[in-house]
Amino acid sequence: MSTTSSAVPPSTGEGDILEELKAELAQELEDERPPHAGPLAQVGAGVATLALGVAGVVLSLGYGLGSLTQPGPGLWPFAVSVAVTAMSLAQLVFGRSAEDTEQFTRSSALTALGVASLVALAMLLPVVGFEVPSLVLMAVWLRFLGGESWRMTAIVSVATVASMYGLFVLALSIPLPRLI
Amino acid sequence: MDFTPLLHGFGIVLQPTNLLYCLIGVVIGMLIGVLPGLGPAATIAILLPITYGIEPVSAIIMLAGIFYGAQYGGTITSVLLRLPGEASSVVTVFDGFAMAKQGRAGAALGIAAIGSFIGGTVSIIGLSVLAPIVAGYALDFGPPEYAALGLLGVLLVSTVGNGGKLKAIIAAAVGLLIATVGRDTFTGAERFTFGNLNLADGIDFVPIAMGLFGLGEILYNLEENHKKVHAPAKVTKVWPTRQDLNQSKGAITRGSGIGFALGILPGGGAVLSSLVAYAVEKRRAPRPERFGRGAIEGVAAPETANNAAATSSFIPLLTLGIPANATMALMFGALLIQGVQPGPQLVDQHPDIFWGVINSMYIGNILLLIMSIPLVGVFVRILRVRPAILAPITALITMLGVYTVNNSVFDVYLVIVFGVLGYLMKKFGFDPGPMVLAFVLGTLIESSARQSLLIFGGNPTGFLTRPISGTIFAAIVVVAVFPLLRRAVRLRRGDAAPVVTDAGPAGTQQSSQVTREHQSTEAK
Numbered sequence: 001m002s003t004t005s006s007a008v009p010p011s012t013g014e015g016d017i018l019e020e021l022k023a024e025l026a027q028e029l030e031d032e033r034p035p036h037a038g039p040l041a042q043v044g045a046g047v048a049t050l051a052l053g054v055a056g057v058v059l060s061l062g063y064g065l066g067s068l069t070q071p072g073p074g075l076w077p078f079a080v081s082v083a084v085t086a087m088s089l090a091q092l093v094f095g096r097s098a099e100d101t102e103q104f105t106r107s108s109a110l111t112a113l114g115v116a117s118l119v120a121l122a123m124l125l126p127v128v129g130f131e132v133p134s135l136v137l138m139a140v141w142l143r144f145l146g147g148e149s150w151r152m153t154a155i156v157s158v159a160t161v162a163s164m165y166g167l168f169v170l171a172l173s174i175p176l177p178r179l180i
Numbered sequence: 181m182d183f184t185p186l187l188h189g190f191g192i193v194l195q196p197t198n199l200l201y202c203l204i205g206v207v208i209g210m211l212i213g214v215l216p217g218l219g220p221a222a223t224i225a226i227l228l229p230i231t232y233g234i235e236p237v238s239a240i241i242m243l244a245g246i247f248y249g250a251q252y253g254g255t256i257t258s259v260l261l262r263l264p265g266e267a268s269s270v271v272t273v274f275d276g277f278a279m280a281k282q283g284r285a286g287a288a289l290g291i292a293a294i295g296s297f298i299g300g301t302v303s304i305i306g307l308s309v310l311a312p313i314v315a316g317y318a319l320d321f322g323p324p325e326y327a328a329l330g331l332l333g334v335l336l337v338s339t340v341g342n343g344g345k346l347k348a349i350i351a352a353a354v355g356l357l358i359a360t361v362g363r364d365t366f367t368g369a370e371r372f373t374f375g376n377l378n379l380a381d382g383i384d385f386v387p388i389a390m391g392l393f394g395l396g397e398i399l400y401n402l403e404e405n406h407k408k409v410h411a412p413a414k415v416t417k418v419w420p421t422r423q424d425l426n427q428s429k430g431a432i433t434r435g436s437g438i439g440f441a442l443g444i445l446p447g448g449g450a451v452l453s454s455l456v457a458y459a460v461e462k463r464r465a466p467r468p469e470r471f472g473r474g475a476i477e478g479v480a481a482p483e484t485a486n487n488a489a490a491t492s493s494f495i496p497l498l499t500l501g502i503p504a505n506a507t508m509a510l511m512f513g514a515l516l517i518q519g520v521q522p523g524p525q526l527v528d529q530h531p532d533i534f535w536g537v538i539n540s541m542y543i544g545n546i547l548l549l550i551m552s553i554p555l556v557g558v559f560v561r562i563l564r565v566r567p568a569i570l571a572p573i574t575a576l577i578t579m580l581g582v583y584t585v586n587n588s589v590f591d592v593y594l595v596i597v598f599g600v601l602g603y604l605m606k607k608f609g610f611d612p613g614p615m616v617l618a619f620v621l622g623t624l625i626e627s628s629a630r631q632s633l634l635i636f637g638g639n640p641t642g643f644l645t646r647p648i649s650g651t652i653f654a655a656i657v658v659v660a661v662f663p664l665l666r667r668a669v670r671l672r673r674g675d676a677a678p679v680v681t682d683a684g685p686a687g688t689q690q691s692s693q694v695t696r697e698h699q700s701t702e703a704k
Contacts, residue, residue, distance in 0.1 A: 017459040018455055018459045022455070034403075042609075045347070045609070045610070052354065059371075060371075063364075063371055068638035068639070069633070069634075069637060069638030071630045073364035075630075076629065077360045077372070080356045080357050083353045084353045084354060087349055087350045087353060090346055094346070100608075110402045111399045114399055114575070115599075118395075119593075119596060125583070130583075134576055137572065142569065146566070146567075146571065147568065156573075160573050164577075168580060174587075176580065176583065176584065
């Protein structure tokens, strides 16, 4: 979150170096990033937050705005939702050419698989305890997302789950749902 | 000014068990902070659950350790891997990584630890003196002042950074909206709960923080393909030579002052201070061409400054209850969980807790210095472990950790939802920082605003006629209008210099966005 040199008026020489530094930094960070996703992604982001804003407006109207002397439960969410809506419209109008988005690539599928395995853990946790789902999660991430060997997968999965058992169950006596 | 509680506080902090908690905090903070892609905010988020079961004083001391450890973890990756943990250690990369390539990584890390310690300590002393004074002024703040301050805090954090200001404000507004989920405290009406009992008490801070910062980062880093993977440099001799120390003396002294002064500014204090400190050293240097090629002052200055700034950014938090940045928002949440309500009343009504928090910072800082030097070898070994192995371990710690906070499976789902949201935000150029900050301040802003309206008998102009809240609202207008004015001036000048943003190594980064927005407005 850097600011401009106008926030603190440095002497001229320093200002120049600051500007140079910032340009250099921007370049540095630019080099590290994947290609940006173009105007469609910007519009998509704007539409998503716009939908959220509009939904917020509609729902808060339903909760009742009350009056300024007696603010109702919907007044504040309504005000905030209006702000979200207005800003999203501004984003749709002015933000289309920005380059701060990133393309989804084939490796984004890895993230999707990762999320699916997390959801599976959450679903199975109360049913069969944490040990087996944790082992499965570790195996999926190590073998399929990380491309580790089966041997490495087995060692790391078992060691990690055993340490979690030691930490949460034995050391901290937290009532995690468990088999053993 | 009565310093008795301060001395009494040291007695508590120096108990062996508390020292041990602090030590554990520093080590775990460094361990998680050193994982590439996890900055201090993510580290503190992931470790929130372990501070849960401990009694408040020890938990706060442990948090201070985690805070400093996490900051230093980011420094280690900046020097060894060219991967800054957060925006404020980006400048460290210039000379730190150059030193590592010359085989002087040890000296760079050593001077960073010494500088961080000195900068942090100077800043804590300044904090001890200044905080009670500021809090004294803020004691007669009423609801209108708090509503105004909270809004100003949210706005500053969203707009002080450059780049996608619109998106940052949208993220903040959505954060405010998420804070309204649950039962309305004034009327008891349920809002945005859709009949779900789990949502009736509102959404807990922990799953939001752990999801947006922790899990979001982990999911984002699964797409490793665009990252250049570097093997960490060998680290030998982690103690700077006499010549190194002599060269860095001035940089550390000046960096401490710059960091302390700029860290008080809400928003970009730490980042700005690291840039300014580096620029000052470069300008003073007899041979400025050494910078960027492994000048030790180029590591000492920003590392001292960013730690001093990270510490002095506690001033607005402890005296006004306004977190200045994402990391502070997390510390705020963590303190709330411990039953500590940061704000002007804290030093007045609970001096023991207030000084306990400050004293724990001294201890955390000292332990950081003691632990960082011998442990560097261990961290280098951790860095040699493939990210593919570290990622699932961190993910599992997050998932099980969030369950242990309330023993709730619903929280586990929440953390996944916010993790996915954090990932998508990064992909679409939204900074999650303002969202978490706004979420933390949302309840305060809403209840203060509503109480104010009741005080004013429904007349909103009351905000403007009270001297302090009027001044703060004037500042809000300035903060909101200033970027537009700047843009107009730039357009007139046709200046299109790219600017740095609050971007982590792979963070949302909108360097040339402002410029592009100019062009698009110009085209209209």
